[in-house]
Amino acid sequence: MKSIPDSEQKKCVVIGGGLAGLATAAGLAYRGYSVILIEKNKDLGGRARVFKQKGFTFDMGPSWYMMPEVIESFFASVGKKSSDYYSLRELSTKYRVFSDSHKPIDIVSNIQKNLRLFETLEPGSRAKLVSLITKTNVAYTLSIELLARKYDSFLSLLTPKTMLAGLRLLSQFNPFQSYERFITTQLSHPLIQKILQFHTVFLGGSPKRTPALYSILIASDFKGKIWYPEGGIGQLPKALEALCKEFGVTIKTEEAVTSVHIDDETKRVTSVDTTQGTYDADIFVTTADYAYFDIHLLPNEYKEYSKDYWENREYAISSVLVYLGLSKKIPELQHHNFYFQDDWNDHFSTIQNSTEFPKKPCYYVCAPSVTDHTVAPKNAENLFILVPVSVQTKQHGVDEYVEHVLDHVEATTGAEIQKHIVYKKIFAQKDFAHEFNAYKGNALGLSHSLLQSVFMRPRMKAKQLSNLYFAGQFTQPGIGVPMVLLSAQYVIDEIQKDSA
Numbered sequence: 001m002k003s004i005p006d007s008e009q010k011k012c013v014v015i016g017g018g019l020a021g022l023a024t025a026a027g028l029a030y031r032g033y034s035v036i037l038i039e040k041n042k043d044l045g046g047r048a049r050v051f052k053q054k055g056f057t058f059d060m061g062p063s064w065y066m067m068p069e070v071i072e073s074f075f076a077s078v079g080k081k082s083s084d085y086y087s088l089r090e091l092s093t094k095y096r097v098f099s100d101s102h103k104p105i106d107i108v109s110n111i112q113k114n115l116r117l118f119e120t121l122e123p124g125s126r127a128k129l130v131s132l133i134t135k136t137n138v139a140y141t142l143s144i145e146l147l148a149r150k151y152d153s154f155l156s157l158l159t160p161k162t163m164l165a166g167l168r169l170l171s172q173f174n175p176f177q178s179y180e181r182f183i184t185t186q187l188s189h190p191l192i193q194k195i196l197q198f199h200t201v202f203l204g205g206s207p208k209r210t211p212a213l214y215s216i217l218i219a220s221d222f223k224g225k226i227w228y229p230e231g232g233i234g235q236l237p238k239a240l241e242a243l244c245k246e247f248g249v250t251i252k253t254e255e256a257v258t259s260v261h262i263d264d265e266t267k268r269v270t271s272v273d274t275t276q277g278t279y280d281a282d283i284f285v286t287t288a289d290y291a292y293f294d295i296h297l298l299p300n301e302y303k304e305y306s307k308d309y310w311e312n313r314e315y316a317i318s319s320v321l322v323y324l325g326l327s328k329k330i331p332e333l334q335h336h337n338f339y340f341q342d343d344w345n346d347h348f349s350t351i352q353n354s355t356e357f358p359k360k361p362c363y364y365v366c367a368p369s370v371t372d373h374t375v376a377p378k379n380a381e382n383l384f385i386l387v388p389v390s391v392q393t394k395q396h397g398v399d400e401y402v403e404h405v406l407d408h409v410e411a412t413t414g415a416e417i418q419k420h421i422v423y424k425k426i427f428a429q430k431d432f433a434h435e436f437n438a439y440k441g442n443a444l445g446l447s448h449s450l451l452q453s454v455f456m457r458p459r460m461k462a463k464q465l466s467n468l469y470f471a472g473q474f475t476q477p478g479i480g481v482p483m484v485l486l487s488a489q490y491v492i493d494e495i496q497k498d499s500a
């Protein structure tokens with residue numbers, strides 16, 4: 001940790017105590033800045049926060065610990081290791097897939113077993129899968145290298161290193177091809193096709209709208225391991241909070257930023273008002289929902305984008321989330337479980353465009369208590385059900401809709417669930433809007449369509465205000481735990497460059 005005399009220390013305000021805000025605050029404080037973090041809610045962690053009820057510990061959002069090497073690189077950037085704060089356990093069964101026309105199948109840590117399983121579903125698929133995994137693994141490794149920095153324009157992509165990596169990627173992927181086409185032209189069994197495409201939901205989109213390049217996640221799924229932090233994904237925000245405290249960040253919770261003050265002459269943000277007071281600083285970083293901050297908090301003449309811009313973006317899916325505490329174990333479930341409709345086109349077009357809940361949804365059920373006895377009482381199960389819905393979905397009828405989903409989960413898994421519920425909480429769009437100031441109730445910010453990728457995502461440095469920066473899932477590189485940690489690193493690098 002850098003030690004800088006008080007008189008030379010730059011003051012920095014970080015808005016939002018989700019993963020991006022916590023990581024930015026910790027990273028800046030580690031580099032010698034004097035940092036105040038302001039979060040509107042009582043608990044830190046944002047969409048990744050944790051809540052406890054009746055002996056159950058629920059991770060509110062993320063449940064997949066993806067791209068562990070990226071998470072580790074964040075810890076390394078502040079002189080730490082994740083193992084200083086929590087330990088990771090490998091899941092031997094990666095996930096279970098339920099569908100209408102097949103008995104449940106398990107994707108396991110032993111890749112040869114998975115290949116044998118796929119071969120029984122589609123003779124000849126083994127060789128095709130090996131080639132697909134090799135191809136996406138090369139792309140995954142190249143992408144990790146390319147993700148080391150942000151890109152401000154097309155020109156910024158034209159360095160010798162990125163061009164070389166880009167050419168290697170282009171030799172494997174047509175940049176205009178969809179994820180769906182990339183998979184369905186190589187493998188023909190409908191269930192295999194689905195297993196290889198569900199990753200797009202992590203990116204908040206549909207396989208039709210997500211570029212083939214994002215199939216790099218197939219490599220991390222099949223070649224990599226699936227990890228789980230003992231105690232839950234909530235260990236990560238907890239670790240980041242501990243880092244903030246260790247590096248001397250002042251943390252203000254239950255305090256929302258309500259306005260931004262600007263000096264018109266110097267074109268600098270001078271202070272922010274909150275529900276509790278006013279904070280001045282040299283540097284401001286916001287990780288609150290970008291659209292909300294731009295529309296509601298920046299004065300008219302300093303807005304980054306127009307209202308039409310925000311109105312016309314392609315938003316990632318929102319979700320209906322159900323947290324259940326059950327009074328018995330559900331052996332029919334693994335830690336991670338998916339249900340895929342035989343015909344999922346209807347599901348994807350509903351979650352893309354419709355104001356209705358999907359009648360026949362595909363959904364995800366996480367049962368962390370299968371692996372971790374600390375997140376539920378003895379002989380009880382902790383369930384988290386995620387049903388993707390469109391950000392445009394009308395909210396009325398959500399309780400009845402959840403009952404319909406629970407009936408479906410019971411019919412699909414053969415497990416009795418509803419009779420054994422001792423705790424139930426539903427969290428949907430209006431809650432995202434209320435809890436996180438999420439524009440339109442989005443769960444995951446902007447989707448990763450081709451025109452909303454890399455430098456085409458909202459900018460990280462304000463166009464007029466020289467001391468205002470943006471990080472988090474709306475910006476580069478995008479959605480997900482590892483991505484928002486990278487966005488924090490990008491912003492820290494930018495601030496250091498500008499301060500030099």
Ligand SMILES: Cc1cc2nc3c(=O)[nH]c(=O)nc-3n(C[C@H](O)[C@H](O)[C@H](O)COP(=O)(O)OP(=O)(O)OC[C@H]3O[C@@H](n4cnc5c(N)ncnc54)[C@H](O)[C@@H]3O)c2cc1C
Pocket residue numbers: 015016017018019020021038039040041045046047048060061062063064065066255256257258287288289319321386435436437443444471472473474478479480481482484
């Ligand atoms: C249901 C769900 C499941 C997910 N699953 C996964 C997964 O399995 N794996 C994965 O890698 N990713 C997953 N993600 C994505 C990942 O959780 C997010 O991309 C990431 O947590 C976003 O972090 P953030 O800091 O950008 O935003 P946020 O977490 O939203 O943080 C922004 C913070 O700003 C605060 N704020 C807003 N307005 C103000 C204001 N005016 N003043 C002060 N504070 C304010 C908010 O309260 C919030 O705490 C999931 C997300 C969701 C919602």
